[in-house]
Amino acid sequence: MTADNNSVFEQLRRNAVALISLVVALSSLGYNTWRNEQTEANRNQRQAAFEVLLKLGELQQVVFHSHYDMDADKGNPRTGWAYILTVRDLSQVMGAPMSGMADELVATWSAHWQELGSDQSGADSIMTGIDQARETTLQVLKSLD
Numbered sequence: 829m830t831a832d833n834n835s836v837f838e839q840l841r842r843n844a845v846a847l848i849s850l851v852v853a854l855s856s857l858g859y860n861t862w863r864n865e866q867t868e869a870n871r872n873q874r875q876a877a878f879e880v881l882l883k884l885g886e887l888q889q890v891v892f893h894s895h896y897d898m899d900a901d902k903g904n905p906r907t908g909w910a911y912i913l914t915v916r917d918l919s920q921v922m923g924a925p926m927s928g929m930a931d932e933l934v935a936t937w938s939a940h941w942q943e944l945g946s947d948q949s950g951a952d953s954i955m956t957g958i959d960q961a962r963e964t965t966l967q968v969l970k971s972l973d
Contacts (some may be wrong), residue, residue: 859916870972875920877936877969881962883918887911894944895951905941912937915961922968929964 840847890931894903912934919930936957943950 833871845928873922873972874969877920877926877965880915880918880922880926880965883911883915884958884962884965885917888955890949891944891954891958895948898945903944908937908941922965925964926968933961 848932890903890905890908892903893899893901894905895906897903916927916930916934919926936953940947940950940953944954
């Protein structure tokens, strides 16, 4: 039995470099895979965040045209709904704070879009919701690795 133990230890000693190389290769592969997944998730969140910021800007223009300019074409509430729903869809990619923010923005738009052009408090509520959504989006962008 000691001859077998000696031969096992002898084989381990002779192949120590190969075994260490295998451990290093496997751990490097695991880390690289994890890092690639993180990078892809961050890339998706960044791209969604930039799109959200663009849609929020376009929604803000709809509010300005509708409320201040009384322009029914450029301030069409259906266009605003399209932007709101796009923001909500994109926020699902971005995680917890964004999805909650998008739900709040949808609720605010739903409650106040009919007041645009007639009631300043409705426009102010929508603009506050847009500003909060923008701030949340920027915070998510800053938090990414």
